Amino acid sequence: MSNTQLIAGINTAGSAKLFEAACRTIPGGVNSTARATWSGWTPYPLFVKDGKGSHLTDVDGNEYIDYLLGLGPMIFGHRPPRVTQAVVDFIQQRGTVFALPTADEARLAEKIIAAVPSVDQVRLCNTGTEAVLYATRLARAFTKRSKIIRFEGMYHGFSDGVYWSKHPAIDKAGPDKHPIAVAQGPGMPKGVEENLIILPWNDADVLADTIKREGDNIAAVLTEPVMCNTGCILPKPGYLETMRELTSKHGIVLLFDEVITGFRLGLAGAQGRLGIKPDLSVFAKGIGGGFPVAAMGGRADIMALVATGKVSVAGTYTANGIAVAAANAALDELNTPGLYQKLDAVSDELRAGLGKVLRDAGLPAYVVGVGPLMQVWFAKDEIHNYRDAERHADQHMFRTWWEGMLSKGVLFHPGAYENLFVSTAHTHADVAATLAAAKQVAAELARSV
Ligand SMILES: Cc1ncc(COP(=O)(O)O)c(C=O)c1O
Missing domain, CATH: 3.40.640.10 (Type I PLP-dependent aspartate aminotransferase-like (Major domain))
Structure with a gap:
């Protein structure tokens, strides 16, 4: 399989083919900037087969725990x-x-x-x-x-x-x-x-x-x-x-x-x-x-x-x-009683867990967020505004992190300036699987820095 048919070592040949075809009729091959190659989806975005709850499957049959969640709207997961x-x-x-x-x-x-x-x-x-x-x-x-x-x-x-x-x-x-x-x-x-x-x-x-x-x-x-x-x-x-x-x-x-x-x-x-x-x-x-x-x-x-x-x-x-x-x-x-408490509990587990995994690996990284909204900063310094982010955030390391997580079945946006979203469909088991993947990826990252 050629390199152009792999993203993060995963077979994405179907996405590659669909992207090539889409580019003939759709400028940039996608219908929004956030899905474009210049937003980080290089060499092409994954094409979706379907989503269900907290999971998304691409056209090549790869299944992911989905923290992209349509960039936010899928608060109940897919197909609520x-x-x-x-x-x-x-x-x-x-x-x-x-x-x-x-x-x-x-x-x-x-x-x-x-x-x-x-x-x-x-x-x-x-x-x-x-x-x-x-x-x-x-x-x-x-x-x-x-x-x-x-x-x-x-x-x-x-x-x-x-x-x-x-x-x-x-x-x-x-x-x-x-x-x-x-x-x-x-x-x-x-x-x-x-x-x-x-x-x-x-x-x-x-x-x-x-x-x-x-x-x-x-x-x-x-x-x-x-x-x-x-x-x-x-x-x-x-x-x-x-x-x-x-x-x-x-x-x-x-x-x-x-x-x-x-x-x-x-x-x-x-x-x-x-x-x-x-x-x-x-x-x-x-x-x-x-x-x-x-x-x-x-x-x-x-x-x-x-x-x-x-x-x-x-x-x-x-x-x-x-x-x-x-x-x-x-x-x-x-308005279901307890819904936000549960959503927060799962999200807090993810945020705290990711923070610990990155810390334990000795990486210059931390997690910022509130409730079911968060992002990892690969940075030594605190980030309080856009210029702090431009100066301190290591975009290259974020990309390596993104690829590592994707290769282990965890999906979020490849851009460090986007977020991870959690839905009410995400379970403690999803979080546990995500943290297990993160542990491996963080160890690999630590070895490479
Ligand atoms: C904070 C904020 N405001 C406005 C918008 C624009 O919303 P829409 O994409 O629905 O036009 C977005 C989209 O991501 C956003 O994040």
Whole structure:
């Protein structure tokens, strides 16, 4: 078998063949950047046969314990019976798109509002990108200000207004304390970045100085409450509290992007777990059990602009039958007593276990995360923001780790800036198998450094 038909020593000839064919008709052979070769899936991504619960099988018949989980939405694992059945029932018995409301939408809104105390009212969207786009527009309309603070290393979807400074080359991105906006690529309209202020995350002084200087022009501070798009980085103690205080004092909308953390770190998301009440929030991956649905919600006085039609929030497919049926069923399931405790217990076992395995092997590595969300940093120093990660994280070692784990049947994204996700379908046995694999891979890695 040629090298091009192997990834991490595994036969992936079927994926290789499908990728070659896909590249003839699909630019890059995939339908999203995170699946592309330039995101780490070299020489090609694995092509999926199917997933079931915590496991995924590729077209070559290789089976993996899946911590990629669709990059987050599969909170119940693959093919969750209750959510899947609810969608099948809805589309078979009622339809999909009506351009008229259904009673199911208000039921869903009630569940979201009951789960997240900062949300008085909520509008559905299809994706996280849309939800962020609407929420930033709403914040600008509400405050009658134009600028948005956005943090280097975060990702808030791919719309022109925010697809800046995700992972810029730091030698081209200005000083550490005052980064300049770097477009994700060509094609962004000129001048959009004038409405963005890019800051390093986890630096309360820089945030305070910026708000002091420019507060009257700032509509919103847009942040993930836990940084999930440069690996996993936790907020420093007091940082989000300071952010809350400063934004309240200056009439700035605090906008939490809980696309990843929402309904994953608990029913009330990261904000519930960390005890911070934002003004607006966006949710996506956690609420649909794997079906495309997102939501934007928050303070009634801000959402009132949507109620009057002053700020138009539209969409042919918003609140379509699939989305609403899936989210209603997902939220019912997430409300199962003890569900998050169990999910946390399995996740904590994995996080603690991985940390121990890496430590015992003497590797310069540690695990950062909260609940069913985590990443391994191969680094000697602490990482509190994007530039720390660029400077301290050993991407090469991460790649070797990824290959080793894949070769032993454990799947996660090959990029060090992504995360491992745990679902309610993952078992203690999955964790034990993962840790056994990790022990071997860590020993091999230790020998090689
Ligand atoms: C924090 C965050 N915000 C927004 C988005 C965009 O969501 P979507 O891919 O549903 O458009 C993502 C996607 O990964 C995300 O991680």
